[in-house]
Amino acid sequence: MKKQKIDTMKELSVAIGVSRPTLSRYFQDPQSVRRSTAARIQRELEKIEYVPNFFATRMNRKTTGLIGVIIPYLNDLFFTKLLQAIEIAAMDAGFTVIMQCSHFDPDIEARAAQTFMSMSVDGALVVPLGNQSDLKTYERLQERLPFVLVDSRPTTMPNVDFVGSDHWQSTGLITEYLCRVGPPPIFLAMPRVNFNAMEREHAYIECMERLGHEPEVVGTELIEDFWYFEEHGEAVMNAAFARGQYIDRSVLCVNDRVAIGALRAASRHGLVPGRGAKGGLRIAGHDDYPLCPFTAPSLTTVAQNVDAIGKAAVSRLVQKMRGGFAPGQPEIQLFDGALKLRESA
Template sequence: MSKPRINTMEELSVAIGVSRPTLSRFFQDPSRVKKNTAARIEAGLARVEYVPNFFATRMNRKSTGLIGVIIPYLNDLFFTKLLQAVEVAAMQAGMTVITQCSHSDPAIEARAAETFMSMSVDGAIVAPLGDHSDQAVHLRLKSRMPFVLMDSRPKTMPNVDFVGTNHHQSTGLITEYLCRMGEPPVFLAMPRVNFNAREREAAYIARMRELGFEPEVIGTELLHEDWHFEEHGEAVLDIEFGGGRLTDRSILCANDRVAIGAIRAAARHGLTPGRFGKGGLRIAGHDDYPLCPYLNPALTTVAQNTDAIGKKAVSRLLDLIRGDGRDDTPEITLFDGNLKLRESA
């Protein structure tokens, strides 16, 4: 037989003969009620169909147990990996994650921040769009709750704690590798809309000059309003390969999604990037996108340590929520990248 359905805590109180305040304390923390009362409540819950209202059980608590997370893209598996790392770390700490996506739109990003403020989440972790994020909204967010930046650190938010990748190290690592294996690499950049891509471009230029080579950067112009990743990489190299250029060069892409487009362009022109032998066409990326090992050829890249970034972002946020480490100096944590050698370079 189906159990009777209970919709409210008032109905539940009558059904099992326990006062509503006692039920509220039980759902907040079972140890806050007497053992025999807790056993009575558990026995009563077994006889009915009832799911406690998440927010109602937290109304009178100092903490909602919620962490808000904003990511820029839902269709990017890199951010899926990063979000997974954040959620696992948060769950292990007894917290619940609520995720919002800014969909590459500063107005939506601002609305997500406002939503978190209205929900009184305990703190927020934000992977921002970049310097075009709404600084005023993020300043309000920082004034209302503990706040940590993850993955990207815009110049407009220098006073916020940040956890991310050491792009100088990671981009320098793969630049040096490509220089050892063949012609010094060309950097396939992105239009000036992606903060991390600009950091990597600057790191590439610096490392090339340290090694005594002249940097070459292509792909900085926007070819189409919506072409920021795979389409951009394919279109830029389609033009270059079509003109007989770069067919025997090393090409370092701003990220793996751009590199996926670059590999497609190479295939369209009958070119196969490869790391076997000296010289020849090589294509490499950055991030270690989950599909990289399954491309043809598999993509050589630099892996960001998403597990460490997510875990540290949650750990730092929890420190701030508890009131630890609050001062005027932001804590900046950068993790090194690891080279992933595969067939493409």
């Protein structure tokens, strides 16, 4: 039997015989109305084709129940993992996540923040582009609603709460490991467009000097527009291997995507990096990208605690949205990385 289709809350109120305010409370929280009324609404809804309008049910509330999230890339599985962790934590806290992507463009990033302000989201979690982000937009955002920086902390936003990885600890951890098992590593960097990449580079240099080794950084120059990751790593190491450089060295890559490019360059030259391979070449990364166990050879890396970062970011934001914080010094939460030893190093 075809169900009656109803489009508005007014029509639904007439059909069920329950006031619109009562229906609104029911859709927000079924336990907020009497048990008998909730049971009646549920019975009648089974006979009707009706989907409540998300925004209409929140028009008269002090909260929209929305958390805005800005990420820089859609094609990066690290941010997919982070977004998943955030969404699960937000659902557990009773919030719905709205995601916007900045596509590595400061203007798009600024529009995303303005969109969240226009939607009156309860708070926002932002993975910023870095120092090129529009500072004025984020100053407005901070005046309008609580927000927390996640994963990357630009020097232009020192007064905003931040949740992310301790890159000094994680980079130091894998640098020390590579120094123990083979020749001191070179550092395969990337063009100066990423705050985390710069922090890891500095951490590598500090660790190498502390261990009494000479740091060696390669790959800082942009080769082609937007060649920041796999293409960049492949191009830099392909040129080096063609010159006979680093074929018996450890190569610590700034992140796993750059390392995947380096692995491809090694394959092109018939080189097999790894602990059990001949020749001494080792390649390692940072992040524990989801594809790392499936590269050939599987990639040794250091994992960020993405689940803990997502959960802590949501927890801090919810605390701020509910007024449970004292203005003043920003709260900084850093999580340690963990070695993932695989075949490549």
